[in-house]
Amino acid sequence: MPELDLPQRQATDALMLTGFWYRALPADRVHRNRLHKATLLDIPLVLGRDRIGQPFALRDACPHRGMPLNCGKFDGENLECGYHGWQFDVHNGQCQLIPSLTPDQNLKVDRIYAGSYPCQEQDAFVWVFIPDPGPSGAGFTPPAEPPEEAPQIEKFSGKYKLAYLQADMPVSIDHGIIGLMDPAHGPFVHQAWWWRSPHSIHEKKKNFEPIPGGFRMSAHTPSSNSAPYKLLRLYADADSITTTIDFVLPNLRTETIRAGKYWFSSLTTVTPISRSHCRIDVVAAWNLFRWVPFVPNLLKFVFAKFVEQDRRTMELQAEGLKHNPHLMLIDDADRPAKWYFQLKAAHLEAKRTGTEMKHPLPGPVTLKWRS
Ligand code: FES
Ligand SMILES: [Fe+2]
Numbered sequence: 600m601p602e603l604d605l606p607q608r609q610a611t612d613a614l615m616l617t618g619f620w621y622r623a624l625p626a627d628r629v630h631r632n633r634l635h636k637a638t639l640l641d642i643p644l645v646l647g648r649d650r651i652g653q654p655f656a657l658r659d660a661c662p663h664r665g666m667p668l669n670c671g672k673f674d675g676e677n678l679e680c681g682y683h684g685w686q687f688d689v690h691n692g693q694c695q696l697i698p699s700l701t702p703d704q705n706l707k708v709d710r711i712y713a714g715s716y717p718c719q720e721q722d723a724f725v726w727v728f729i730p731d732p733g734p735s736g737a738g739f740t741p742p743a744e745p746p747e748e749a750p751q752i753e754k755f756s757g758k759y760k761l762a763y764l765q766a767d768m769p770v771s772i773d774h775g776i777i778g779l780m781d782p783a784h785g786p787f788v789h790q791a792w793w794w795r796s797p798h799s800i801h802e803k804k805k806n807f808e809p810i811p812g813g814f815r816m817s818a819h820t821p822s823s824n825s826a827p828y829k830l831l832r833l834y835a836d837a838d839s840i841t842t843t844i845d846f847v848l849p850n851l852r853t854e855t856i857r858a859g860k861y862w863f864s865s866l867t868t869v870t871p872i873s874r875s876h877c878r879i880d881v882v883a884a885w886n887l888f889r890w891v892p893f894v895p896n897l898l899k900f901v902f903a904k905f906v907e908q909d910r911r912t913m914e915l916q917a918e919g920l921k922h923n924p925h926l927m928l929i930d931d932a933d934r935p936a937k938w939y940f941q942l943k944a945a946h947l948e949a950k951r952t953g954t955e956m957k958h959p960l961p962g963p964v965t966l967k968w969r970s
Pocket of ligand 1: 661662664683684
């Protein structure tokens, strides 16, 4: 049956993709001279900011005997492990001092590294680059060089507002992502009297096209039954409003709405925390309504409501998934989910063979569904 695909048939090592930037913590929660714990892709991390506010991320396990480094002492420059006092430079993880060494012992301290991860602050979040796993025998590896900068939200004017919200989802990264791109759950999960009812369900037709590492729902006039667009119509001619939605590996969903000189842009990520947990972070930027104090709050309220509805649904779904049921993906409503699995497979295959990634979308495609 070619129209059925079984998402759980993925090889288990294909679940969480390395070699990408991931959002670790909201920037306003990472404080100077303090240590914070975070987990990404099952890797325990300790994050902080040095004396001048520069963020850093280390593996939260001392390379000596595994003591969590977040229990150590941090002076704004070096982190001292709480067990035997080894000290590490927080930005590259290099060992600076082993207090137990006597002057005639010539162990090369500077060859020892605590795992250190490239770290960048971007649009309200501290991002961490998770490299491909290196050869075993850690403890002697300097930090990886990320191939590019951490992702940024696209902005179309100098002045804008920025807001974020987060939700923990007790499902694997794959279910988190396909839940995010799934067009058919809207009328059932996101009902509200001020938004839409199940009766508003109608046939939709959308064009998609391949883009590097992902796909785009091509620029179109947004659907008439969604709230941000209803608001936007107060500002601009309905026909001048266009929106594009991109998905790019490993986990980036970008939505851009433009109406004349006004714009609204969001970058939503689904971050793998462990094999069975992920977290959704929505960061939005906009130049609309900047002078109306009430509208940004309303928008945040609408988004928070949405994300909470998704979170609650996935919490329930996790119950059903516990017993590893057989699942299916149907055309056309689940086609984006199929593309996601195909993109992942193509990415991993390209990496394995050292060749160019073969994009699963041959060209533009039109999908139809009712929602
Ligand atoms: S475990 Fe960290 S210094 Fe020994
Ligand atoms: Fe949703």
